Amino acid sequence: MKKKRINSTHIYKDQSGFTLIEVLIAITILSILMATMYTIVNNSTESKDKIISEDRDALQLVTALDRMEQDFSQLYSPLYYSAKYQKKNDNGFAPRSLGSDEQEKAANPLDSYEASERFPAISTSADVIPIIQNETKTDLIFMTTSNRRVLEDSKQSRYAWVKYALRSSSEDADERREGAEYELTRAIETENIYNKEFDWKNVKEYPLLKDIKSFQFLFWNPKTEKFVDKLDQLTTDKDTPRLIRIKLVWINSDNNEVEIDRTYRPLYPYFDTEKDEKEKENARKGDQKPGSPNTPGAPVESQEEDL
Template sequence: MINIKQKTELGFSLIEVLVAITLLSFLMLYVYNLVDTSSQTKIDVSDQDQNFLQIEAALNRFKLDFDLIYSPIYFSAFKSKRQSGQEESGDDLASGAFAGTGEKFPFLSGTEQLVPEILNPANSSIVFFTANNQRKFINSKQSNYAWVQYKLVDSAEGENKNKEAPLELLRYYNSINPYTRDFDWEATKPHVILKNIKKFEFLFWDSTRKEFQSSLKELNKADKFAMQAIKVKLEWAYNGEEVVIERIYRNLWPFFDPLQDKNSAEQIQANTETESP
């Protein structure tokens, strides 16, 4: 006797289909409410903390620039008088040991690389060379490098300015031909990154005295041109609300003593030459 199995075309019952549709509807409603709640929370937080977000954005802008501050002194020693063809005596970091190469790059490193200047005209301003640039147009005269300046000035809003905190922080950013000899900040358009500032200052880490100094002039050349950390002090005020922030920023360069490495290499070379027949 042969058993023939017939295929049936019976699918889900009507009740099963209705249950599935109901479950999917609840699931879609839950996802929609979750997304809507998250979006509304973001809007509410942004509206309520708009001023705080502006402060964080300005400080983060400085952090990104300082993270990638560039100088060959982070990985190579200063050029000594002996390398400059002069008689070496005393401190290799003496200013007379270097041949000036322009306002932007005052001297060369021991590996013959241009050392960018770091300026601190006032305790609320700083100029340095950063590798944080990103080229936006193909074949433009740009690279990863740019000159950046942070400067505190009086507000340009005139009578409408905040009398309690009348200062604003400007950011100058020049990535066009960064290796020209001299600065041209007048041709660089500044951008206001933070208003309503009551007080703002930079402090620079002194590895010798193990404390922050108010001016680069108080640092030795190694600490200045291979700066490890900066402290930022900010006092902000608007409509009776005051914010006081003090933060320390460190760059991404690992701690390395190029002068010690150079002396060790020279000592090894001298010992090798002495031992050779």
């Protein structure tokens, strides 16, 4: 039996494959696709990091503004609903009328109140009046009812002392944003709030908002109908500010300045406590008798014209 001879030349001609040029073209196309995919993924990652950074900054700003709104809206002072007590021998009025015999027999218990740094006066309802301090246009100390007790049965209540202050930035100069030299701090004292003196050195303050270029407090003056930067400039409502305004220039993550101008208002409605106390004092003295023209609800005499 004869063996067939295989033609190797025929086998090589039938095998298919890529030429060197085709391989180079395929590699080039694949490189372009990989570079495009890398660019898309890299841009997406950078966009995500930028959005997260911007959201973190925006969240810090919104949280700080909301925190101030809670504190200022619940600013506490009994003068919003009760007048400040003044002794009988002062030029002001007394909370109640006592006859000469009664004054000799017994003194008003409110006369024995001793003023302190935190509570310099007392109201006619026997509530101590907390001070509102504004030594500079960037500092403010007041009492608020916005506190929330963390531990059950702890010596805390919804009353607390709060201090806002503008301080130099705690970050290093290299890490600090351009122009952001300050940070707004907040300190809160929730225990022993009725101590006579302040002791802010033992109260820890924390940065509420960083990257601040400028900041200040303003207070509404109802007499001039303008905002002033010191409580001492108010002729009325010094202890009961009706509007508290903040002006803030904040540096965002892109080193752009963001100007914020916001006004806060305590929730207490307007009530003229001194006028109310004078009316009650006059009523006690008997100046307004039932049926007199000055008495509310008294009939008004009609005036008939002569025809």
